Structure formats: C-alpha cells, structure tokens
Amino acid sequence: MDNKLLSIIVPVYNCESTIERCIDSILKSKYSNLEILIINDASQDNSKNIIESKYFNNNIVKVINMDKNMGVSFCRNLGIENASGEYITFVDADDYIADNMYKDMMNIINDNNVDCCVCDYLEVFLNGPTQKSKYKYHNDVLNRQEVIKRYLVDRISPAIWDKIFKADILKKYVRFNEELKVGEDILFCLDFFYRVESVYLLNEINYFYIQQEESVMHVVSPKLLQFKEVANSIEEEKYNYYSENYNEEFNYFKSAMFMRGIHSLTMLYDKQNKKQVMEYIIKLCEKEILNLHIKNKYTSKFIALETFIIKVFGVRIHLILSPIYIRMRAIIRKVNRGIR
Known part of the structure; x- marks a missing residue:
C-alpha cells in the first residue's frame, strides 16, 4: 500500500474526562503513518495539563494551545492550515474510533483512487445504549454528480469525522464557516463534494459518536435558529448551480434545514422550556418552507404528515403530539435498520 500521511485534527475545549480515551484510540490505530493535531481552544478545565503530561513528547502528536477561546470552526480551520498530510480527517474530543478505521479507509482510497472515503458510525449514549446511524452504504464509488445528489437529500452523513478528505482540495477551496454555530459541518461537506471527482461509501462502522447532554444540539438555544441560515x-x-442542476434535491435540502431545527427543538421540549421552544419553532415555521417540504418527493410520508400538521394546526398541537412523533421516528428507524 502507498503509505500516505494522514493528518487527524482534534479540537479540544474542556474535555478533561474524555480526551485520553479519544487520543488513545487514535494512537492504537493500525495505520501507522499519521500525525495528530490537537488544538486546545483555551480550555478552562484540566484538558491542557492532561494533553501536555501524556502526549507532548509523542513525536506524532502536535499540540497548539490557543490564548483565547475561538470556537470549534476556527480550530478546525487552523488544523487544516497546519496539516502536513496528503489526507485530512477530524475527531471530536468526546468520541473515539475503531483501531482499523484509518487502515481500512486509506486502503480504499489508494485502491480506488477516490478523493474521499466515508464510513458508518455508531451513536453511543451515556447511559449505555448504542444506535447505528440511519445511513445505508453499500461499498460503492460515486462520481461527483451522484454524491452531490445523495448528499442533498440526506443519503450521506453530514458529519466530518466519518470521512477522510483529500488535503489538496481542503487547503485550496474548503473552510468551515466560523459565523455558524450549527450546520457548519453540513456546508463544509457540501463545499468539499462540489470539488471532488469520486467518493467511496464504506459499509463499515468505524466511529463512535458520544451523545453529550451539554452539546449545542442538546440545549434549547437561539443558536438552533441558525439552521435557517x-x-x-x-x-x-x-x-x-445546485438550483439549476439539482432543483428537487436542493429544495429538499433547504427545507430540511428548517426541519432539522424544528426536530432538534421538539426533542428538547418539556414543561419548563415550553414557552421558549414554541417561540423558536414558530420562527422556523415559514409557510413557504413548510409547503416545499410537504410537496417534495424526497420527504418521507411520515415527515410530510408531521409537517402538514404543523402547517395546518400550529406549533402547539405539534408539541402536544411530539411524544408520538418521537416514538414513531424511533420505530421507523429501527425497522429500516432491520431490513438493511
């Protein structure tokens, strides 16, 4: 195998309880030619001391300590600029990887001459259960047109840590939008796919995504309204280009961003935050967008019905029915995984 250097970018902010598990899992990798760029974003806990005491003298680990907190997108962009590898990937400091992840994916990249390899992942909940992602990959190579089409209709994960990217493309053309606090990963991948020739979708679980209660997606926040942007x-x-060449798919993408915000807020709804959740969801319920989502051929029948109820009966009824929606979505997802 052509043993190309792989750069792994790990932004860190207040991750003292998970950073060792994360970095240790990377160091156990069966792929040997790698560098780990740890970007410590001015952590206020013991993360810096842990990193410096355990990894500072490791010759494949490079540590950059920020003087002030700049945000995860800034850190990832800084990592891209400082990466030496021919390929780049990312790991969140809460998460960990399978030891064969990079060996298998780099083998595929070399054997198939693709610009990116995407693998599957497992969601790991803090109380023990795990859940496979909803994505269904079949070990196939997609050209640029195919990958953009599938990505726009959510048939390819919008995460960045389940992908290995060709460094030349990132360094020349692609950066994270530092103004966005949600959805920046989604745009990053879309920008990258705009530049590729081919991508490999690997039917193998290699990444373990920890569901953190305090993450942006698990807190009622006005940041979730940025899905509109x-x-x-x-x-x-x-x-x-997307409007002209992928009109139906791009219309789905645009309306699905609003629905991501609505679903995120709905999952967080309780008696204590009822007023705030309603206020935020109402701001996401633009009539034109709801109509677009209901009518789109890529919207599932269940989600189209949910969207129709929001449009006709309003947010209050939607939230009353939300426990039913959540249970039904879980059942549908479980069934879909079972017939994979």
Whole structure:
C-alpha cells in the first residue's frame, strides 16, 4: 500500500474526562503513518495539563494551545492550515474510533483512487445504549454528480469525522464557516463534494459518536435558529448551480434545514422550556418552507404528515403530539435498520 500521511485534527475545549480515551484510540490505530493535531481552544478545565503530561513528547502528536477561546470552526480551520498530510480527517474530543478505521479507509482510497472515503458510525449514549446511524452504504464509488445528489437529500452523513478528505482540495477551496454555530459541518461537506471527482461509501462502522447532554444540539438555544441560515450561507455561484442542476434535491435540502431545527427543538421540549421552544419553532415555521417540504418527493410520508400538521394546526398541537412523533421516528428507524 502507498503509505500516505494522514493528518487527524482534534479540537479540544474542556474535555478533561474524555480526551485520553479519544487520543488513545487514535494512537492504537493500525495505520501507522499519521500525525495528530490537537488544538486546545483555551480550555478552562484540566484538558491542557492532561494533553501536555501524556502526549507532548509523542513525536506524532502536535499540540497548539490557543490564548483565547475561538470556537470549534476556527480550530478546525487552523488544523487544516497546519496539516502536513496528503489526507485530512477530524475527531471530536468526546468520541473515539475503531483501531482499523484509518487502515481500512486509506486502503480504499489508494485502491480506488477516490478523493474521499466515508464510513458508518455508531451513536453511543451515556447511559449505555448504542444506535447505528440511519445511513445505508453499500461499498460503492460515486462520481461527483451522484454524491452531490445523495448528499442533498440526506443519503450521506453530514458529519466530518466519518470521512477522510483529500488535503489538496481542503487547503485550496474548503473552510468551515466560523459565523455558524450549527450546520457548519453540513456546508463544509457540501463545499468539499462540489470539488471532488469520486467518493467511496464504506459499509463499515468505524466511529463512535458520544451523545453529550451539554452539546449545542442538546440545549434549547437561539443558536438552533441558525439552521435557517445554512442554505443562505452558500456562495451565490454554487447556490445557482445546485438550483439549476439539482432543483428537487436542493429544495429538499433547504427545507430540511428548517426541519432539522424544528426536530432538534421538539426533542428538547418539556414543561419548563415550553414557552421558549414554541417561540423558536414558530420562527422556523415559514409557510413557504413548510409547503416545499410537504410537496417534495424526497420527504418521507411520515415527515410530510408531521409537517402538514404543523402547517395546518400550529406549533402547539405539534408539541402536544411530539411524544408520538418521537416514538414513531424511533420505530421507523429501527425497522429500516432491520431490513438493511
């Protein structure tokens, strides 16, 4: 195998309880030619001391300590700029990887001459249960048109840590939008896929994604309203390209961003935050967007019905029915995994 250097970027902010498990899992990798770039984003806990005491003298680990907190997107962009590898990937400091992940994926990249390899992942909940992702990959190579089409309709994960990216493309063309607090990963992958020739989808679980209670997606916050801004943050040239060449898929993408925000808020709904959740969901319920999602051929029948109820009966009824929606979505997902 052509043993190309792989750069692994790990942003760290207040991760003292998980950073050792994360870095140790990478160091156990069966792929030997790698560098780990740890970007410590001015952590206020013991993360810096743990990193310096355990990894500072490891010759494949490079540590960058920020003087002030700049945010995860800034740190990832800094990692891209400082990466030496021909390929780049990312790991979140809460998570960990399978020891064969990079060996298998780099083998595939070399054997198939692709710009990116995507693997599957497992969601790991703090109280013990695990859940496979909803994505169904079949060990196939997609060209640029195919990968963009599938990505726009959520048939390819929008995460960054389940992918190995060709470094030349990232360094020349792709960066994280530092203004967005949600959806920045989604745009990053879309920008990358706009530049590729081919991508490999690997039917193998290699990444373990820890579900953290305090993450942005698990807290009722106005940041979740930024899902409205994701599509509008796409450069005009690319926006027009998607509209002209993938009209139905791009319409789904745009409306699905609003629904991501609505679903995230709905999952967090309780008696204590009822007023705030309603206020935020109402801001996401633009009539034109709801109509777009209901009518789109890529919207599942169940989600189309849920969206129709929001449109006709309003947010209050939607939230009353939310326990039913959540249970039904879990059942549908379980059934879909079973017939994989």
